[in-house]
Amino acid sequence: MDPEDGAFRERILLVLDAPLGRARRMVEKLNAMGVAIRWERVQELPGNENVGRPHVARAMVETGYIQQVSEAFTEEYIAVGGRAYVERYKLTPEEGIDLIRSAGGVPVLAHPGRFRAEDDPLPDAFMERLARAGLMGVEVFYPRHTEAMVRHYRELAEDWA
Structure with a gap:
């Protein structure tokens, strides 16, 4: 990249x-x-x-x-939708994938089984959406992934290959 x-x-x-x-x-x-x-x-x-x-x-x-x-943090001031609130700038996952690929990089999803919290894996449908958008890899082996997670993510990665 x-x-x-x-x-x-x-x-x-x-x-x-x-x-x-x-x-x-x-x-x-x-x-x-x-x-x-x-x-x-x-x-x-x-x-x-x-x-x-x-x-x-x-x-x-x-x-x-x-x-x-x-x-x-009220509607009067800076709560979401408040008079002085400003929306966050967000880069969508698809935009990130496209940006990485356009710079010659290989976009890979890290530790999907522990993405947002200890036991809060990303849904398969979301990962499939990223694969369709050009995701080129998924981290299968991660210290906190269980054996079942490793098998599952390996199967998903092989299906997308």
């Missing part, structure tokens, strides 16, 4: 910059509503973490617009 591929780099930078831009747009919306919080302060709050809605909310508490962080 060519990590210097122009389209790949452009899209990856967009994904990496998205949380910061999202939080900034929320601050701009709040400012337009008369909630005068400073973007510079919001950026200072997370320390080594990514800037996000909790930091916007903390800045609102600091400036006295609300008493508790939870009050920011």
